[in-house]
Amino acid sequence: MGKPSKDYAVPLWEKANLTVYEAAAYSGIGADKLRELSDREDCEFVLWNGTKRLIKRKKLDEFLERAYSI
Numbered sequence: 146m147g148k149p150s151k152d153y154a155v156p157l158w159e160k161a162n163l164t165v166y167e168a169a170a171y172s173g174i175g176a177d178k179l180r181e182l183s184d185r186e187d188c189e190f191v192l193w194n195g196t197k198r199l200i201k202r203k204k205l206d207e208f209l210e211r212a213y214s215i
Contacts, residue, residue: 160202162192168200178215 190204
């Protein structure tokens, strides 16, 4: 099975997990700030796939709803 074609592209707001750059575009938060936040041991919205960092979109939304400042 090869790489999916663009016909199967999923919009960011429907993806379960986002790359750091997708999460930055989705949330308006810079990629460096997202990396800093997701480096924390207690970060609930990061998912590590080996060394690849993915952002759990729904958990990020929940985090941002609760946050006063970042």
